[in-house]
Amino acid sequence: MTATAPSSDHATLLELYSDPDTCPTDRLEPLPLVEEPAFVSWQQDIPRSYLGLPPEEVDQRIRAARAALGERLVVLGHHYQRDEVIQYADFTGDSFKLAQHAADQQGIDFVLFCGVHFMAESADILTPPEVSVVLPNMAAGCSMADMADPGDVYAAWDEMTAALDPATRIIPITYMNSAASLKGFVGKREGIVCTSSNAPKTFEYAFERGEKVLFFPDQHLGRNTGSEMGIPLDEMITWDWRLPLGGNTREQLERARVILWKGHCSTHQRFSVEQIEQARAEHPGVNVIVHPECSWEVVQAADASGSTERIIKAVNAAPAGSTWGVGTEINLVKRLNDENPDKSVFCLDPVVCPCSTMYRIHPAYLAWTLEGLVQGHVVNRVRVDDETREWSLVALERMLALP
Numbered sequence: 097m098t099a100t101a102p103s104s105d106h107a108t109l110l111e112l113y114s115d116p117d118t119c120p121t122d123r124l125e126p127l128p129l130v131e132e133p134a135f136v137s138w139q140q141d142i143p144r145s146y147l148g149l150p151p152e153e154v155d156q157r158i159r160a161a162r163a164a165l166g167e168r169l170v171v172l173g174h175h176y177q178r179d180e181v182i183q184y185a186d187f188t189g190d191s192f193k194l195a196q197h198a199a200d201q202q203g204i205d206f207v208l209f210c211g212v213h214f215m216a217e218s219a220d221i222l223t224p225p226e227v228s229v230v231l232p233n234m235a236a237g238c239s240m241a242d243m244a245d246p247g248d249v250y251a252a253w254d255e256m257t258a259a260l261d262p263a264t265r266i267i268p269i270t271y272m273n274s275a276a277s278l279k280g281f282v283g284k285r286e287g288i289v290c291t292s293s294n295a296p297k298t299f300e301y302a303f304e305r306g307e308k309v310l311f312f313p314d315q316h317l318g319r320n321t322g323s324e325m326g327i328p329l330d331e332m333i334t335w336d337w338r339l340p341l342g343g344n345t346r347e348q349l350e351r352a353r354v355i356l357w358k359g360h361c362s363t364h365q366r367f368s369v370e371q372i373e374q375a376r377a378e379h380p381g382v383n384v385i386v387h388p389e390c391s392w393e394v395v396q397a398a399d400a401s402g403s404t405e406r407i408i409k410a411v412n413a414a415p416a417g418s419t420w421g422v423g424t425e426i427n428l429v430k431r432l433n434d435e436n437p438d439k440s441v442f443c444l445d446p447v448v449c450p451c452s453t454m455y456r457i458h459p460a461y462l463a464w465t466l467e468g469l470v471q472g473h474v475v476n477r478v479r480v481d482d483e484t485r486e487w488s489l490v491a492l493e494r495m496l497a498l499p
């Protein structure tokens with residue numbers, strides 16, 4: 097086992113990370129865990145022996161542990177993971193595709209989920225109870241999911257249902273990016289889970305059963321989906337959980353068809369109409385495609401919008417020589433550019449940083465958790481309690497059963 101001292105570049109990287117006008121992504125090389133500038137806020141109970149391991153040794157140990165576990169293990173990797181991690185994935189995808197892969201697995205003992213906490217929870221719900229789902233770094237959460245605190249959502253539900261005519265039916269839809277307890281909450285109330293791949297179908301599901309939709313946590317995906325379905329903006333209100341009636345009047349609430357939780361994705365909120373205009377000025381003929389977690393204005397200004405899977409398909413299927421300005425997470429955009437050498441693919445935000453919580457899955461955490469599994473010791477297991485599992489499974493299965 098080899099440990100190295102922090103490199104002399106560490107101070108330079110720290111300086112780069114603290115500069116709000118730049119992003120060091122392009123200059124990042126695989127680093128020992130202890131040299132990652134943000135490691136100080138990541139899961140700290142990893143044994144010290146893993147901290148300074150050089151990337152080559154981490155790689156060798158991950159491969160050895162995977163070989164020892166054989167078919168007992170499946171590794172799932174989200175598109176936003178860095179290259180040093182995604183290379184180990186048996187399956188890659190967005191949260192919807194990964195949920196399907198988790199549900200399809202047979203005869204395995206372990207799922208190593210290289211994504212963020214809510215995705216690992218969904219994998220735990222969708223796999224048999226004897227399968228252990230492991231999140232390499234328990235500090236890999238999602239800032240958007242954290243914006244919908246279950247207590248705040250329950251209180252908002254009570255407040256809006258009390259303010260409306262008791263005959264009014266509200267169907268709750270939660271984005272996959274939410275706590276398992278909120279998936280259980282919607283499951284109990286005839287609601288459904290959605291992803292950016294299937295949000296319009298979940299709106300159809302909801303409007304077949306009720307007059308209003310409560311959508312959380314991402315206001316932008318909800319607004320973009322409602323807009324795509326022809327619902328006027330003034331029939332979609334934003335619910336700010338810190339304000340009485342979410343910051344709305346009773347009349348606005350009564351008139352609204354869609355109630356949007358005031359959450360957002362910090363990564364996608366950075367994209368702007370000005371960036372699209374600049375891309376068009378600098379790259380005549382550019383195709384602009386953005387993720388629906390971007391604001392409504394950005395989605396309207398783009399040529400197309402869609403889930404990460406849709407973005408990947410569009411770029412892969414495009415003719416050679418085409419140019420693409422993409423509004424989503426930088427690791428995915430860089431990979432798309434690498435995998436399409438006959439096209440030019442760039443990120444609309446020249447200083448966009450990776451999803452900071454996805455980025456917490458460092459290879460050293462993979463080595464730690466996988467070597468634990470080889471030794472019969474499950475570390476970082478993500479478990480959903482039985483009652484939450486029952487109702488969130490109902491909501492997830494409603495989604496998976498959509499045509």
Ligand code: SF4
Binds near residue numbers: 176238240273361454
């Ligand atoms: S990209 Fe945004 S929504 Fe996705 S995991 Fe990161 S913070 Fe959450």
